């Protein structure tokens with residue numbers, strides 16, 4: 695049987711199939727569908743220091759091969775997460791990576807310090823790329839700020855650090871390079887693309903927040919391009935995200951250079967997909983005549 699283990703600097707995973715923040719609740723909701731003991735890891739919904747109501751509804755709308763959301767980081771805040779969800783999450787037989795968002799570097803650092811007390815967490819993913827909150831992408835669109843926040847979090851706790859990047863930039867490689875230089879163990883990309891849906895008869899935007907973030911199969915080619923460019927030019931492991939819904943999609947991200955992937959929007963219409971993909975990945979790596987999945991990473995022939 696193929697060896698599916700992957701190592702992203704200080705973060706070791708049993709296999710490269712993770713589930714993306716915001717598409718998997720706090721895992722309890724998915725327990726009936728997913729074999730947590732099979733998947734590589736779980737990333738629960740973004741936590742902020744204090745509770746947030748999120749944006750006004752409607753907050754989601756289906757689009758052609760995709761979905762727009764403008765949730766606005768609705769969550770109960772860090773202490774409620776620790777009290778209500780973290781205990782359960784840490785009983786799961788999988789890596790749990792907490793996803794955090796602060797309004798400034800101090801907030802990121804405070805959250806990292808607090809979560810750093812939980813040694814059984816596998817890592818922290820820094821959401822510096824939410825398009826739906828005021829200032830949400832400020833960090834992820836500015837390489838200097840990306841460097842500042844990643845370096846500060848690295849200095850504040852021992853947990854492996856992943857920077858989740860936005861595609862809403864001219865050149866994602868410069869932001870990834872800043873994260874790598876600051877000591878990120880990995881970068882995950884991409885978060886959603888800013889988009890809009892319009893009800894032309896009413897002459898109104900569909901989303902309460904007017905604009906939102908596009909995810910799902912519609913963005914896969916765009917995400918693949920970003921992953922390939924970053925993997926080629928930045929010395930940091932990449933976690934690919936963007937419209938993955940089949941084993942072929944997983945393989946495309948791996949050969950493009952992703953060391954791991956996150957399943958996102960597909961969880962909403964196929965909640966058992968992540969564990970099914972682990973089975974299929976095992977078979978596909980075997981069928982390729984490889985002993986280890988890592989031997990397939992970055993094997994795209996494109997000069």
Ligand code: SIN
Nearest residue numbers: 764765766767824826
């Ligand atoms: C949201 O809560 O608005 C979505 C999360 C994100 O885009 O980072």
